[in-house]
Amino acid sequence: MAGQGCGPGGERAGVTRVRSTPAWDTPPRLLVVDDEDTVRGLLADALRFAGFTVTAVGTGADAVEAALGDPPDLIVLDLMLPGMDGFEVVRRLRSARAHRPVPVLFLSARDAPEDKVNGLSLGGDDYVTKPFHLPELIARIQAILRRSGAVPVDGVLAVADLTVDPVAREVTRAGRPVRLSPTEFKLLHFLVAHADQVVSKPRILEDVWRYDFAGDTSIVDTYVSYLRRKVDNVEPKLIHTVRGAGYVLRGPRR
Template structure:
């Protein structure tokens, strides 16, 4: 099973966040709910989502301030953000986009429109999330057949190694800590030792690499792992 795209919804209206969660889970996304901006920042710090849906007006920390803070951090600088707001004035819209939001949806909105906007943002920023076949360097992951190839050679992976590769190939060149990989691949409700990641990375490396191959999995000292193309 491939890793579901993980979306955090930061919305202080319970009824709306419940409705969003129901509809987005039906579309195959994994959803986390944040009741305010402060909560959203804490959740993002714990586990990096694939996209943030963020209300403009929220208690404690506003959506604009959340966006501003995320854009100055190297880890979250490229996080896709869709802003929800009751403000329809063009100046407000420009301000939201200038702060760093990738798209802007005015309330009231149709769920069909929001889902289409989310898909479009993910497709533009993280093409790997919306494609059945993902390629990076010599590596190809076919999500329909669960087939992995490197330079045309079939690679046989266990389920965990497959999910690890599937996650890394969605975020090429981004460095993930062991904890981030544990949350994304094993889930944050499962207790697994952080060193387990090293074991499965080792297995993934062994399966991907011949002795003569360039190793596409880069170990970043004191930070974690990333999938990199050949220099």
């Protein structure tokens, strides 16, 4: 488990939060399930430090009991558990009539495509492989919670004269509104949220399209070209290609 990155409250250069919302009124409650004591303890402590309320258990049976007894806002679920694996945990929770659906983020050392497809097909919301980068894991948890309505979405983001409002789903460039399709908006929001970071095409495909295109990254190039025509048709150019690495959205150098 890697934990490098900016500390709590850190702000990256290049992206400005024009309007912020409270992180949450009540800390989201997470259920962490991992049979490795060390990993479970470190992960639970890190998530508590990030502001979550965490319950941690080590078996699939304990996970089902905890989730049915007091449903959390999200389950971080190891796939390889003794007796009852993560897939079976989700099956039992989804089949419980009185159980309200709870978002699930699978955490596993298994990175075979069939495992990811199986997990997402069962109703999982994301699939992260070990070893993982802790800030990215927290960002993925927050993204799932935002989609589920457990926490509010981020405030307006701005890079140079470009603004993206994820609440109103509005985009402006040089003060003028830009009309985007839902997928174009998701891609632009992802790039702005990762401003000044070079992001690979597979990473974009995974986060924006959610595995739908089975590894064909040409769809990323197509939609980046759409964004360039709509968003980057004025100076300064913000979306840049990094050959052999991916794309980066950044403002002009000062």
